[in-house]
Amino acid sequence: MQATTTLAEAAPEVASAPSRFWEIIPLDNAIFEQLFTVDTAITVARVVLTAALGFIFVGLVITVLRKVVTKRMEARSGGLVVKIAQYLGFAFIAISVLDAAGVNLSALLGAAGIAGIAIGFAAQTSVSNFISGFFIVSEKTFSQGDVIDVDGTSGLVHSIDAMSVKLRTFDNRLIRIPNETLIKSNVKTITRFPIRRLNMDILVTYDTDIERARQVLLELAAAEPNALRSPEPVFMVSGFRDSGIALFFGVWFATNEWFDGNNAMHIAVKKRFDEEGIRFALPTRTVYQGKAVAAPKKPGARRAAAGGPRGNNGS
């Protein structure tokens, strides 16, 4: 009996706790009533549903797009397209969610437009680089791994990024070239085609037998294992220069063997020309040596010298 009494006495203290909670947040609180209405619940449900459906839809689109670009586009371009689609998808979800939440989008988009103009002015260079990046990728002038030359800077394309192209030079330096600069410059893609011509400009002395020089050069090209038989080598007399006769000789090599071919051909030409007695022309000046001959005197010259100018003596 005593135990029962104790419990009965303790009961009012336990029951008093909820009443304190509702003292702090009362059931008839105006804010609470405004927040947790049926309309609010519907809006929240709509937002959650929109976000969920948006993520599922965008996810599906991205997955399909990724498969398509993997098959049909190169890795760099495909990655860029997928990334743009992702950003657009997220923007689409954000707008849909805000619309579902009942936010006035026209005001928001207006503000975003003004902010966009301000940011656009501030980030003009970055935007230019970004847009130039699209042209570089779409033109397909070069791709990762190609060797290019941009205004005298040459190297291997290390990466093509949204804002710049990074080159690894042959002395192993990394050079960043903004996409805008690339669009404005003359870009030479050295490794685009399977073959490349070695152009040799040779200046020989005027006593050279040009036919013999031509024959020697063609023999050298034929003996070089890396030189291509087709297309055939090109020989041309470029013209007569101050110091000698200018010859042009072009030999085709596989692009990846051009470097070795360049060395082999130059060494072979020097060696063979020395053997054949064909001399390379150096800047020269021809000086003729002879006796000085007195100029013939005119008949009236002596008289004029003896008497001087007639008008001067007054006679």
Add this chain to the structure above:
Amino acid sequence: METWKRWNLPKNEGTRVHRIGDRRICVAVDMVGDQYVLAAMALPPEASRGSRLALPSLSDKAWTRFFMDKAEDYELAPAYPPMPTCIRLKQPFSLAPGSTVEGWIFSRIEASILVNGARIASFPLATPYKTLYGSPEAGVICRYDEEEFLAAAEPLASSLHADQRFVAHPVRLRNASAEPVEVSDLCIYGEQLSIVGDEKTMQSERLLFVFSSSGVRMSLDGTTLLPLGSRVMAKPAVSGEERFIVRSFELFKNMTRI
């Protein structure tokens, strides 16, 4: 003497020399620890003219060296070059519109050394020159060969058929265009072909070249009847569908010379 066969390691005989045409393939064995190392090198014809061969030491870079592991022998086998071969015909000819010509062309092989079926070295049997087949934009770098075209049912009339350094290719050339086409170069992809025959006469599967106004297409031409008693001396480097890939090339047009 049979050349294309399996050979045991020359452990106690110094350097073994295989003579193929005017080339010599030298094979020797070196010991590294308790392992055998096979060393191989090819000698150019001018090096073979003297009465005595002056070979570099086995540590020289001229030798191709490889560990034999547990293998006790190596195989000397004919092989196609590692790149396509462009055969320039010594006497080019025109093919009338709609016509088909059957015949034989010949290409140079290489001597390869295989250990446990894997190719570990391959030596050209002549100085390997190169050329471009196709257009300068999209052509392919090929091994250059200049041989004759034999318009005959059998290649017996050609001395090249009995030459150990050549393999004969039966070909069918068809002009599918409305204009005559000059046939001067033919390109073959050795990786798609096998070599069958015996010690002296070797041949591949039949090839089909179809010329059109835009270019040329090359492919295997169905099944080929092989000579009786012939054996497979080299298998194709590719298998399955890759063997039947049809290669297409633009016909070479005269390019601007400067």
